[in-house]
Amino acid sequence: MRDALLDLFLGASCVGCGLPGRTLCPRCSHDLPTRPQHVRAVMPSPSPPGLAPALTAAEYADPLRRMILRHKEERAFGLAAPLGRVLAAAVRVVLEPLPPGVVALLVPVPSRPAVVRERGHDPTARIVRAATRLLRHEGHPVAMSRLLRQRRRLADQAGLDAEDRAANLRDALAVRPEVLRRLARSRVPVVAVVCDDVITTGATAREAQRALSDSGVPVGAIAVVAATRLRRPPG
Numbered sequence: 174m175r176d177a178l179l180d181l182f183l184g185a186s187c188v189g190c191g192l193p194g195r196t197l198c199p200r201c202s203h204d205l206p207t208r209p210q211h212v213r214a215v216m217p218s219p220s221p222p223g224l225a226p227a228l229t230a231a232e233y234a235d236p237l238r239r240m241i242l243r244h245k246e247e248r249a250f251g252l253a254a255p256l257g258r259v260l261a262a263a264v265r266v267v268l269e270p271l272p273p274g275v276v277a278l279l280v281p282v283p284s285r286p287a288v289v290r291e292r293g294h295d296p297t298a299r300i301v302r303a304a305t306r307l308l309r310h311e312g313h314p315v316a317m318s319r320l321l322r323q324r325r326r327l328a329d330q331a332g333l334d335a336e337d338r339a340a341n342l343r344d345a346l347a348v349r350p351e352v353l354r355r356l357a358r359s360r361v362p363v364v365a366v367v368c369d370d371v372i373t374t375g376a377t378a379r380e381a382q383r384a385l386s387d388s389g390v391p392v393g394a395i396a397v398v399a400a401t402r403l404r405r406p407p408g
C-alpha cells in the first residue's frame with residue numbers, strides 16, 4: 174500500500190527492480206557494468222568489412238535495455254548519467270593506448286531527425302555528453318563532438334536484416350563542415366571514438382566510421398552502451 178502510494182505520488186519506480194521512488198535505485202545503480210573487467214569486444218556476425226574495434230561493457234538485456242528505452246522514449250533524463258557511466262567504461266579501455274597529446278573525440282551517432290523531433294531530445298548525444306563529463310572529471314583527454322549529421326531520410330532500421338540495413342545506411346551520414354573546420358583550426362591531434370547506444374549489426378557504426386574517415390578524421394574505435402551480441406572468451 175505504501176509503495177503503491179509512493180509510486181502514485183512520485184510517479185517513478187526503479188527501472189531495474191521496481192522499487193518505487195527513483196528511476197534507478199542506488200543498489201541497481203551500483204550493480205551496473207562499469208568496471209574494466211566488464212568490457213568486451215563486440216563481434217557482429219557477419220561483421221561489416223573494416224569495422225573498427227568495437228567495445229561495450231554490457232549486453233543489450235534488462236535492466237539496461239529498459240533503461241535505454243525509458244531514457245529514449247519516456248525522456249527519463251535521470252538515466253543519462255548512469256548510462257553514461259556504462260559507456261564511459263568502454264571508452265576508458267579505448268583510451269588506454271592513446272598517445273600523449275592526442276584527444277579522444279567522442280562522436281555520437283546522430284539520431285534520426287524525426288526521432289529527435291518526436292521525442293524532443295537526442296538520446297545518444299545526451300548519454301555521450303554524460304560520459305564525456307565523467308571522463309573529463311577523471312582527467313582523461315576527451316571531448317565530445319557532434320561531427321556527424323544525417324544526410325537523408327532513413328527507413329527505421331528495426332526489422333531490417335544486415336544486408337538491408339547496410340543498403341539503407343549507405344552514405345546516410347555526413348560530417349558537419351563547420352565542426353570539421355573548427356576542429357582543423359584547433360590543430361589538436363584527435364582520434365574519433367564513434368559512440369552509440371546499441372550495436373546490433375554494426376552497419377550504423379560502420380557508416381559513421383566511413384563518414385569520418387572520408388573527411389580525414391581518424392577513427393580509433395567504436396564504443397557503445399550495450400551490444401546485442403558479445404564476443405565471449407573461449408570456453
Ligand SMILES: [Zn+2]
Binds near residue numbers: 188191192200201
Ligand atoms: Zn533498483
